Amino acid sequence: MSLGAYLNSIGTSAKTIVAGMALTFRYLIRPSEIVTIQYGSKNNAPKERYVPDRHRGIHILETEKCIHCHICEKACPVDCITMDGTRDAPFDGAWKGDGCFISSFTLDLNKCIFCNLCCEPCPKECIHMGMEFDAAAYTRAHGVKNLLTDAPYSEADRVREAEARQLIEAAEAEAKRRKDEARKAAAAAKAQATPAAAPAAPGAPAAPKPPGLPPPPGAVVPKPIASPTPGMPKPPGAAMPPPPAPPATAGPAMPPPPKPMPPMPKPPTN
Amino acid sequence: MMTPYTLVDWVLGDGAGWIARFIGAVLVWAVPITGFVSFVGLLSIWLERKISAHIQCRLGPMEVGYHGALQTVADGVKLLAKEDLVPADADRFLFAFAPILAFAGTVVGFAVVPFGPGLIVADLDIGIFYLAAVGSLEAIGVIAAGWASNNKWSLFGSVRAATQVVSYEIPMGLAFVTIAALAGTLSMSGIVDQQQGWIANWFLFRNPFTWIAFIIYYIAALAECKRAPFDLPEAESELVSGFHTEYSGMRFAIFFLAEYAQMYVVSAVAVVLFLGGWYSGIAPLDAAVGTGVAGKLVGAGIIVTKSFLLVCVQMWLRWTLPRIRLDQMLYLCMKILMPFGMLTLVGSTMWEYYFPTPEIAKVGGGWTGNTVMTGVVVAIIGTLSLIVYVRSVIRSTPSLRAASNP
Numbered sequence: 309m310s311l312g313a314y315l316n317s318i319g320t321s322a323k324t325i326v327a328g329m330a331l332t333f334r335y336l337i338r339p340s341e342i343v344t345i346q347y348g349s350k351n352n353a354p355k356e357r358y359v360p361d362r363h364r365g366i367h368i369l370e371t372e373k374c375i376h377c378h379i380c381e382k383a384c385p386v387d388c389i390t391m392d393g394t395r396d397a398p399f400d401g402a403w404k405g406d407g408c409f410i411s412s413f414t415l416d417l418n419k420c421i422f423c424n425l426c427c428e429p430c431p432k433e434c435i436h437m438g439m440e441f442d443a444a445a446y447t448r449a450h451g452v453k454n455l456l457t458d459a460p461y462s463e464a465d466r467v468r469e470a471e472a473r474q475l476i477e478a479a480e481a482e483a484k485r486r487k488d489e490a491r492k493a494a495a496a497a498k499a500q501a502t503p504a505a506a507p508a509a510p511g512a513p514a515a516p517k518p519p520g521l522p523p524p525p526g527a528v529v530p531k532p533i534a535s536p537t538p539g540m541p542k543p544p545g546a547a548m549p550p551p552p553a554p555p556a557t558a559g560p561a562m563p564p565p566p567k568p569m570p571p572m573p574k575p576p577t578n
Numbered sequence: 579m580m581t582p583y584t585l586v587d588w589v590l591g592d593g594a595g596w597i598a599r600f601i602g603a604v605l606v607w608a609v610p611i612t613g614f615v616s617f618v619g620l621l622s623i624w625l626e627r628k629i630s631a632h633i634q635c636r637l638g639p640m641e642v643g644y645h646g647a648l649q650t651v652a653d654g655v656k657l658l659a660k661e662d663l664v665p666a667d668a669d670r671f672l673f674a675f676a677p678i679l680a681f682a683g684t685v686v687g688f689a690v691v692p693f694g695p696g697l698i699v700a701d702l703d704i705g706i707f708y709l710a711a712v713g714s715l716e717a718i719g720v721i722a723a724g725w726a727s728n729n730k731w732s733l734f735g736s737v738r739a740a741t742q743v744v745s746y747e748i749p750m751g752l753a754f755v756t757i758a759a760l761a762g763t764l765s766m767s768g769i770v771d772q773q774q775g776w777i778a779n780w781f782l783f784r785n786p787f788t789w790i791a792f793i794i795y796y797i798a799a800l801a802e803c804k805r806a807p808f809d810l811p812e813a814e815s816e817l818v819s820g821f822h823t824e825y826s827g828m829r830f831a832i833f834f835l836a837e838y839a840q841m842y843v844v845s846a847v848a849v850v851l852f853l854g855g856w857y858s859g860i861a862p863l864d865a866a867v868g869t870g871v872a873g874k875l876v877g878a879g880i881i882v883t884k885s886f887l888l889v890c891v892q893m894w895l896r897w898t899l900p901r902i903r904l905d906q907m908l909y910l911c912m913k914i915l916m917p918f919g920m921l922t923l924v925g926s927t928m929w930e931y932y933f934p935t936p937e938i939a940k941v942g943g944g945w946t947g948n949t950v951m952t953g954v955v956v957a958i959i960g961t962l963s964l965i966v967y968v969r970s971v972i973r974s975t976p977s978l979r980a981a982s983n984p
């Protein structure tokens with residue numbers, strides 16, 4: 309090695325060491341460069357900072373857009389969504405959806421695999437995977453989430469939903485009675501007009517309506533779904549609206565002291 | 579003959595017998611020094627964690643105490659409570675003895691490290707020589723540890739440590755000799771006394787060659803502490819953990835403490851030799867505090883602060899530079915540091931012969947040629963660092979980089 313190359317190598321190393329130390333010094337004195345997030349600490353950063361846009365966290369339901377169509381419930385591969393409600397008539401303590409009245413919408417996070425399959429087919433795009441990932445709970449029961457209140461499913465929810473079931477049945481029976489009457493009246497009117505065609509009733513709209521299938525009058529007709537199985541996932545992150553505020557509709561008027569109910573872990577489904 | 583210049587003399591007076599002096603030395607020095615070593619260990623381990631973390635865009639320990647300040651204490655308790663493991667085929671005696679040897683080899687270095695005017699355990703006439711002698715004692719402990727562990731990685735580590743000792747000792751000795759030739763004494767407090775006055779009187783600024791001596795000493799000191807980029811004996815990525823692979827619990831903690839205490843010792847020695855020891859570099863300030871109790875306390879504060887700054891630089895270097903290979907280490911020490919060390923020794927003595935520092939500057943500190951030269955050197959170094967810094971900023975900022983080379 310010639311003397312020039314020798315001195316050159318020394319110069320190069322000195323220069324590179326100084327350059328490297330300048331770089332590390334810059335990081336050393338710049339706290340804004342720190343990327344550590346102290347999970348669970350009081351200095352915790354907002355979740356938006358460290359959860360990616362397309363994160364599939366705990367679900368968020370936009371109750372006022374939901375049409376109670378049960379499609380998400382059917383799409384779920386592990387059956388962790390349960391819901392109850394009616395489209396026929398309002399009842400006490402119902403959450404107001406889009407043309408429907410919902411008494412229960414729960415999601416069992418113990419079972420959920422966060423697959424997004426419930427969100428994709430929703431015709432109203434009102435159920436979303438949220439940003440929240442912190443699903444830890446002390447008991448399994450606490451792992452069930454009430455999407456209407458955004459709170460863990462509670463005993464009070466269970467009692468209220470059982471009561472609501474009776475209200476729903478009453479409301480549906482009432483609606484059915486009214487509809488029958490209306491139909492009879494219509495048939496009678498028709499018979500008066502054209503007596504020959506009197507027994508046309510069997511072809512009329514089915515009297516006992518399974519809740520959920522045909523839209524009630526005045527409700528928005530759900531878009532037909534091309535394929536109920538998930539097709540190509542649409543980019544969920546882009547369309548993600550901000551998490552809705554807790555339902556502003558009248559909360560459940562707390563029912564009178566609950567009658568003893570059979571311990572039902574899940575609300576009945578239709 | 580110089581007046582005895584130690585705290586024991588100061589406390590006991592001149593007439594004390596040797597038994598009283600011995601007991602006094604134990605009480606006045608051994609206990610506080612051990613405490614100080616532990617304090618140095620705690621503080622520098624915390625500093626190391628924080629500095630490494632911030633350099634790597636992390637936070638480091640945050641939970642125990644204020645910004646994790648007590649994390650090291652918690653870790654110490656954990657290490658104390660751990661099982662004392664000895665490998666089955668290890669040399670049991672040597673295995674237990676090696677950490678003690680390493681630790682003792684470091685702590686004896688504190689004997690000549692001053693903490694302030696008169697705050698020195700033993701102001702030996704041969705202070706630097708003593709340091710050079712015991713500085714490598716730690717290496718014996720390391721070699722013993724590697725041998726006793728009966729593990730090939732440990733043995734590799736200790737062989738590397740031995741190689742390293744041979745290579746860094748010579749440049750370090752040359753740097754020592756350079757300063758000793760300028761100061762005309764080997765005693766630590768004697769050397770510090772000559773750097774009284776303004777900052778220009780520090781040996782670092784005495785002549786252009788002492789800069790090189792300082793850099794040589796600092797590189798050799800890094801190697802002595804087995805710190806990156808010279809951490810070959812422990813080389814985590816190659817040798818598991820090198821010589822202390824088999825050590826756990828308290829014995830490992832003792833090795834660890836020895837390493838950090840060694841970092842403090844070499845930094846304090848650098849401060850004494852080059853950076854004015856316990857003098858602040860501002861003549862009126864030093865004159866104002868005097869040499870009484872206040873002077874001792876202020877001096878201790880100054881020298882400990884300077885040393886810790888150098889310790890921080892060691893950490894900064896560690897988290898910047900990658901580890902070099904053994905042959906590169908030998909090349910560096912034998913073919914670069916050694917010739918430059920000799921050049922420094924010759925050049926510095928010639929400079930002193932042809933441009934002797936005036937006596938007045940030596941003691942009182944005035945605006946002399948030293949000051950001018952210091953200004954020039956500082957300006958050059960500052961400009962170069964600024965250029966390098968600005969360049970690195972430009973390179974790492976995409977918009978600036980695009981603008982600078984279209």
Ligand code: SF4
Nearest residue numbers: 384420421423424426
């Ligand atoms: S994410 Fe998947 S598993 Fe969870 S509720 Fe939706 S469909 Fe069911």
Ligand code: SF4
Nearest residue numbers: 374375377378380430
């Ligand atoms: S699929 Fe959408 S609209 Fe239908 S019930 Fe579920 S959340 Fe409501």
